[in-house]
Amino acid sequence: MELHGSTALVTGSNRGIGHAFATELLRxxxxxxxxxxxxxxVDIPGVHVLRVDTLDQTTIDSAVAAAGDVDVLINNAAFTAGGNLVGGDMDAIRAVMDSNYYGTLAMVRAFAPVLARNGGGAILNVLSAAAWATVEGNSAYAAAKSAQWGLTNAIRVELAGQGTQVSALVPGMTATEPMKAFAAEFAPDLPAGAMNEPADLVNLALDGLEAGELEILDRYGVQAKELLAGPPRAFDLSGLTA
Incomplete structure (x- = not known):
């Protein structure tokens, strides 16, 4: 997928990874x-700013009407703080599942016809290594990302006929504010440099998207996928290195 000259829509662009995606795509x-x-x-000069709440179909429909030239859809927006599944708050668990799974699905359903009209284009879903190896303290998020991985694989099959490339970014911990807060509580000894910097992760993602990669992994994503070949186990945050 050639990004120069493309038209991209990024959800959750006001901070963190989404902000870095919008900035780098513009560059x-x-x-x-x-x-x-x-x-x-959203404070990025040169972008076209739209209001989108991925759990509000009215805002999604308005975005489709305003952005009919999109050929790259980046599904980044998601709640991250679901807590644990067994003892956690059910409202928080539902919220993290709704945003990661149903929010992504709503955006795909709305923009798939737009992408088809514009030649196929590409979808990039921002997942997490937690999709493959759950994390104590936020197992609800891990379950939601597992569901989003399944969604990504399914829509890849469904949209192949219209020529849409569907890719997944599957990274480890990234130095966003929510992730730094989580690490402070559950991995206080995490060494400096163990987290991805958002800009570095976005460059990896966009290079992979341009190269046609279906799963774009950082070193932690590689580690987590390797765990799928063995017995199920949690991702060991204490073993992360810079």
């Missing part, structure tokens, strides 16, 4: 729709 010569639930927080 690579794409037209960028930067979306957020609170669009007033």
């Amino acid at each position: 690579r010569g794409a037209k960028v729709y930067a979306t957020a639930r609170r669009p007033e927080l």
Whole structure:
């Protein structure tokens, strides 16, 4: 997928990984729709700002009407703090599943016809290594990302006929504010440099998207996928190295 000259829509562009995606896509010569639930927080000169709440179909429909030239959809927006499945708050568990799974699905269903009209294009779903190896303290998030992985594989099959490339970014911990707060509580001895920097992760992702990779993994993603070949076990945060 050639990004120079493409038109991309990124969800959750007001901070963290989404902000880095919108910024780097612009630098690579794409037209960028930067979306957020609170669009007033998007501070990237040169992007087209839209309000999108991936759990509000009205805002999604408005984005489709405003952004009919999109040929790259990056599903980044998601709640991350679901807690544990057995003892956690059910509302938080539902929220993290809704945003990661149903929010992604709603965006795909809305924009798949747009991508088809524009030649097929590409979808990139931002997953997590937790999809393959659960993490104590936020197993609800891991379960939601597992569901999103299954969704990604399914829509890849369904959209192959219209020529849409469907890729997954599957990284380990990234230095966003929510992840740094989680690490402070559950992995206080994490060495400096063990987390991805958002800009570095985004460059990896966009290089992989341009190369046609279906799963784009950092070193922790590689580790987590290797665990699938053995007995199920949690991802060991204490073993992360810089």
